[in-house]
Structures are given as structure tokens and as C-alpha cells.
Amino acid sequence: MAGVPPGKPMVPELDFSSQPYGDLSKRFDRDVAHARDIIREKLPALSELNALLSISFGTSLTLFIDARASESPAKLLESRPGDGAEPDCQLTLRPETIIQFYQGHLDPRYGLFKDDFLHDTAMSKKSIPLAIKFSDLLTPQGPPAVPKPPSAFERLPVPTEDIAQVKRDVKEFGYGLVKNALTPTQVAVLRKAVEEQAAGERKAGVARMDGGADATSGPNQRLWVLINKGDEFLDLLNHPLIDEIVPWLIGDHALLHSYLANIARPGNIPMVMHTDQVAIQPPIRDVVFGVNIMFALTDVHASNGATRIIPGSHLGHVAPADIFSIDGTIPAEAPAGSAFVFDSRLWHGTGPNTLTPGSPDSERPTIFMFFMRSFIRSQENYSLSLRPDVARKLTKRHRKFLGFCATGTVGGQEGYINEGAYFDRKEDCVGTIRAPHEPYVPGSVNGV
Secondary structure, three states: OOOOOOOOOOOHHHOOOOOOOOOHHHHHHHHHHHHHHHHHHOHHHHHHHOOEEEEEOOOOOEEEEEOOOOOOOOEEEOOOOOOOOOOOEEEEOOHHHHHHHHHOOOOHHHHHHOOOOOOOOOOOOOHHHHHHHHHHHHOOOOOOEOOOOHHHOOOOOOOEOOHHHHHHHHHHHOEEEEOOOOOHHHHHHHHHHHHHHHHHHHHHOOOEEEOOOOOOOOOEEEEOOHHHOOHHHHHHOOOHHHHHHHHHHHOOOOEEEEEEEEEEOOOOOOOOOEOOOOOOOOOOOOOOOEEEEEEEOOOEOOOEOOOEEOOOOOOOOEOOOOOOOOOOOEEOOEOOOOEEEEEOOOOEEOOOEOOOOOOOOOOEEEEEEEEEOOOOOOOOOHHHHOOHHHHOOOOHHHHHHOOOEOEOOEOOEOOEOOOOOEOOOOOOOOOOOOOOOOOOOOOOOOOO
């Protein structure tokens, strides 16, 4: 499944390698043929590209889509056009990706760039809008609408202590700004914890950097799994804003999808514009699955990397034509101690930090706690990431946030799924226990 072949059987009699239901070796060829048929079917729509594209499926086979003649349908060519023109956009895609776009099972922006979320893409800047538009034209619903420009709104959210207004802003614009969510003392405590943890991870050689040209470089630093990294971060999960906002937007049993700090530093490359429910595929835009709460540990403004947002982009079938551009966005600016609350459907991304290294407040430390509905798989796999020494001091609140509490028919342990029951990691779960089979006798119980 999903390209992972079966391993060597542990019980010889249970070797299923000689019992296939299809010839997997021919699947690629079938997918290529299907992808070619899809492109051929979509040629009238692809005329909108007004460009020459090449599509490689990772083999010697390369198809060309010639849509340069606006007065006639696009053409599908098996070789380079006779005029020798260079493609305006060169794509390398798995044929099943084309099929998933066509079926509406995969969002094009995610399918094309899911490995480029924290760093720049290798694709040329000129090719990006063409690649996105080509993929959009394959989908059942077609290209999304261009988001409404920020200048078109009569007003936009501003930091406020009125939580009712924050909620109205989240509903209307996709985000709201909570003023004075943290006191100056609380800001100082949390900022010290973040900055010292960041320095410690760099010194230990385990820092996670991003915002550069590739996945291993960049000045920005993320502190993942804050649950493991200090009592300050455990205490922040007691913040009353969580209780006020999260159940209101996504229900009582939401889980902590991820918990991290993000330090934007001078010289970074802006993060790709994205939504926080982009991993939910097929894409679903008419339901909000998550809410993010970002705490500002310094004054956040355009020049030090404020999150770029597209107001109102949480509603409807809308998306930017180029997710690597911040054109049409605004910075979510707020003073230190504020909380930036936003719907998981809002298009956003870390902005560019244009300050001089070492200048006052040139680093922008923030803390993100992202909650998702309880049936969504968490970004962080806490059953693997949680340190045992931290697990021993977690409160019921922490454990519920991490999914160590049964809700509905999920989150149980060894088959016990009682609503509201809490569980801890067990080292002695029932394993292999064998005894000679005997017919069941009514009334028999455990141990008999």
C-alpha cells in the first residue's frame, strides 16, 4: 500500500507473495495511460495557459502541451514542437498525481509543493503560476477564485480585549487579534525560555532551521514539541484563551495538533502561503477543522517577519495564484503579549524579516499552539515524541490535549474506549499468550 512493499513473512505459511490480485508491475503503465487520457480530455480548458509546458513522469517519456495559439485548442504532443521552442514550464509529476488532481482527491498547491513548505522551491519563479494553473485546470471544480484584496475591506481586525469582537473577526476575516493575552512578565518568562532553548539546541547541534534555499538551511528556527521543553510551555497550555476559543470553533474534544515556537530572523525567505488544514485530502473548504493561537513574544510588524495573511480567504473556493509570493497579503501586526487567533482555512505564511541582524527586536519569537478536531491525525505523533520524564508530570488537561483520553469511539487503549477515560502509556500490554484450544463452556470466566 502507498508504495510500501510487504516485508518478509515471519510465519512461512503466511507468505502471500504468490497470491496477487493484480500485476503491480503494470500499474505505472496504466497510470501513465490514464494521465495521458486526462490531459487529452482537458485540452480545451488547458488552452487558457497560453504557454508551452512539458510533463515528465520521471521516465524517458515526456509529453508537451502546446497552448500558445489562443485561438485554437491546446495540443498534446509526444515530442518537442517542431519550432524547437523551450517550454515555459517544466513539470515532473507522478502519473497518479495527475489522476488525483482530476478526481478532486488532491489539492494542486499541496500536491505540487508539499515538500517545500519551510524553504524555497527549486522550480523557477516564472513556472510556479503556470504549474499551479495547469493543475487547477485538471480538477473537477477548476481554478479557485482569486482572494479579495485587503484594500477591498471597509475594516480589518485590530488588537482588542473584547473576546466577542475577536470571535466576530474570526468568523468574518478568518482571524482575530487578542490584546494583552500575556502580561509583560509572562512575555518575559516565555521569551527567555524560547531564546535559551533555541540557543541550547543550536549549541547541541539539534536545531531545526528553515527559511532558506533548501530544507537544511535558513536563519529561522523552529522549536518543535514544546511539550517536552520546559515547564513554562506546560503552564502556557492552561491559558484561558484556549477554553474560550477552541471549543467555540471546533468542539470540546479538540487535540493539540502541534505546539512549537517559530523565530523569524533577518535574511529569511518568506514561507510558502498555505492553510493549516492543507494535509486534509481530499480538500474540504466548507468545514473548519482547526484553530491556531499564536502568542507574540515581541512587537510583531512587517519588517521583523509578521505572519502574512489574506483576510477573508478562509471562506469559499479561493487560493492565491502563486503561493510563493506575498503579493496581495498583509502582515498580522500586534504588540508583544498579543495573541493572533486564526481559522485553519486562512491562507497565511511567515513573512520576510528585513531588519539588520543584531538590531533591536530583529528576531521575532512567537509560540504557536494549533488545535484540530479529535478525529484528525495529529501533526506530531506524541506517542512517539513525548519524553517519559515529561509524561509522568502531565495533568489531565495536558493528557486530553495529547489524545490520551477516549472521546466517542476513538482514543482507547487495548480495546477499552469509554468516553472520558484517561490512559497512560503501558509497557505491559497483553502480548502473545497461547494455550491449547478447548471448546468454550458457558459461564467460564478469566482464569478458568
